[in-house]
Amino acid sequence: MTVMAVFSTLTHRTLELYRKLFPIPCLLCGLPSQEDPLCQACAAELPLLGSACHRCAMPLESAQICGSCLKQPPISDHSFSLYRYEAAIKRCITSFKFHQQLQFADFFASRMQQQFALRDDLPDCLIPIPLHPLRLRQRGFNQAHEIARRLAQALNLQCQTGLLNRVRYTRSQSQLSFKQRRQNMRRAFVCCAESVPAHIAIIDDVMTSGHTTAEAAKVLQLHGAETIEVWTIARAISHY
Ligand SMILES: [Zn+2]
Ligand SMILES: [Zn+2]
Structure with missing residues (x-):
């Protein structure tokens, strides 16, 4: 393992530990989120376009194509x-x-x-x-x-x-x-x-x-x- 790889692993582990100790509050519900700006429940409820x-x-x-695009196709x-x-x-x-x-x-x-x-x-x-x-x-x-x-x-x-x-x-x-x-x-x-x-x-x-x-x-x-x-x-x- 190179010095850089050891450094990178240590930084990653320190960050993980920091996030466990000080979780980020989810933007939408305020509950602690380990890593993302949203907790898993709020992320799963985001409105997918479908x-x-x-x-x-x-x-x-x-x-497949709406009437408006059939009439006037976009670029x-x-x-x-x-x-x-x-x-x-x-x-x-x-x-x-x-x-x-x-x-x-x-x-x-x-x-x-x-x-x-x-x-x-x-x-x-x-x-x-x-x-x-x-x-x-x-x-x-x-x-x-x-x-x-x-x-x-x-x-x-x-x-x-x-x-x-x-x-x-x-x-x-x-x-x-x-x-x-x-x-x-x-x-x-x-x-x-x-x-x-x-x-x-x-x-x-x-x-x-x-x-x-x-x-x-x-x-x-x-x-x-x-x-x-x-x-x-x-x-x-x-x-x-
Ligand atoms: Zn949330
Ligand atoms: Zn369309």
Whole structure:
């Protein structure tokens, strides 16, 4: 065993002991949680999205593609969301994004990884939706990048952050109507690469109207992306 391996094992054991002595309270119920930001019971009760439209991730009972995507197919070929964007998930994502609870990045990435681990047609690379540099400075980190780099490592894929830049400081989409959301995202991104891998997955935290990821997909398609997937933690279900 090398000195580094001994050091790493000792650090791991010390951390384990620390967590046993001082467990983290679960964000949702307050009961002690050994490792994750949620206890096992609350994690198991999170609202999984379940059966959904292959193209836009809107819940669907049986059909593969919803009527709206049949009528006007989105640029992305496939959209996946892990959860419905409901109260419990909102609290987790707010805590992750606005209260720097980065342990949620590990939590969400490991759960998303389980969904993709068995696929044999994974994308060439993951591309997180970038934040505008000003917003990145305010927040200190980009939640989509935190998820994407963990997920890329777990799935043995590349995480590319240099392909897409956010060039417009846009208002938060959550304050806007459906129509304003599309306007707000116009020309928000530019692609800085000469070519983009053929099969990509765009990573974001929440998919609401889908305008943010659609605008990114449009730019990446223009630069060579042929198959575009969108992977998000949660899908807002209300109709805009
Ligand atoms: Zn709990
Ligand atoms: Zn659809």
